[in-house]
Amino acid sequence: MKKYFSLLFVAILGGVITLASYKLFLEKPYYVTEGANENAAQTFTTNFNHAPTPALDEEGFTNAADKTVHAVVHVKNTSIATDQSVYSFMFGSGGQQRAQVGTGSGVIISPDGYIVTNNHVIENATKLEITLNNNKIYEATLVGTDPSTDIALLKIDADERLPYLAFGNSDNTKIGEWVLAVGNPFNLTSTVTAGIISAKARDLNPYDDKIQSFIQTDAAVNPGNSGGALVNTAGDLIGINTAITSQTGNYVGYSFAVPSNIAKKVVDDLLEYGNVQKGILGVSGRSLNSTIANEIGVKYTEGFYVAGVEGDSGADKAGLQEGDIIKKIDNIKIKQFSDLTGYLTSKRPGDNVQVSFERDGDYKSVKVTLTKKETYSITGLGLTVKNLSTKDKKSFGVSNGVKITKEATFYSNRNLELEGKVLISINNEPISSIDDVKEVMSSVSNGYNNRNVLVVINKNGEKERYFF
Known part of the structure; x- marks a missing residue:
């Protein structure tokens, strides 16, 4: 009996050793996902060691924020509006003028007080007031503006060197890169929000004639942020916060900024030429x-x-x-x-x-x-014109004017043929180039006047006069 139990013990011990050896050295590991079904996505586990997810660089955020808030200013726009409501006319106050106040943000870009902001922030202003982060207030003058990019340049004369931000290279920005938006939403001064770049070269309205190639971010931007700074974690100015898309008018997850390369070029042009060179x-x-x-x-x-x-x-x-x-x-x-x-x-x-x-x-x-740019569309008159080439001048025997390259169906329906002729004056104002056309038409409300007079030269060198 003792021999029997000894053999049984040896057999059991041998089985345990054999099973342990198989489990340890021969059997391949497998993994089961509890609750999985045939239609569910399967999860596979590997034996690779994954590096830990890097933590956010909080110090980079705080340094960039500290550098930026002192260079972002509060912009107050005072304009004069005429009260034309039905109520005002009914009670005899129609046509009265009253002051309107709008607010936004701006970014100091030089120590001597040049400030970049949005055109829509300062549009129609009769007075511009700038409040610095240290609560000092200055009156600003408008240096120039470019509505097509929604960029404007202001100047204040401060009694000290001002903190400012240097333009970064917006072409080097990457989708997923962390950014900070700094401005004055709802008059809450020096507000900093964080997000990432969600997209680049975003066009919100392909049918608009404005230049739209925005940087899109998910940093919170609200009314009052317009004209403020979009910076990377190094504190470089990579955009001017400009727009949000929302049915409520407030932030819903998307905001848009004019890239710094565009804003810088507009600023440089306004300083050097007084207008934007395109x-x-x-x-x-x-x-x-x-x-x-x-x-x-x-x-x-x-x-x-x-x-x-x-x-x-x-x-x-x-x-x-x-x-x-x-x-x-x-x-x-x-x-x-x-x-x-x-x-x-x-x-x-x-x-x-x-x-x-x-x-x-x-x-x-x-x-x-x-x-x-050598062509211009005269929207109010339904004509497209271009500057004269040397060949055109010789062919028509003129030294000034613009060539009509396209006309609206309005003209052909009335048996008027202006296309191919040279426009030499509008409302008795001589025309030498498309710049002259722009200047003349800017004085005509919506492209129309009580009577618009066009003088053209046809291919026979004869003058023709048209009244609209």
């Missing part, structure tokens, strides 16, 4: 997607399709053609139209850019010299 490539067309690619028979769904090239433009002289697909300008990848316009907005006439494009399956690259 360099154009000289192409027209549209962004690609699957639908458009199928329509025009190309395989690409990203890029800018060239539907037309303006004569004598930089693109024309460099050899760009209809049907080309622009994929890159300098080091900027072109996925959509706003990528193209956003980058070109930071350039001037005479600047050179390297344009890379696809043509019939071949990848090409050419240097293009940007030119000044």
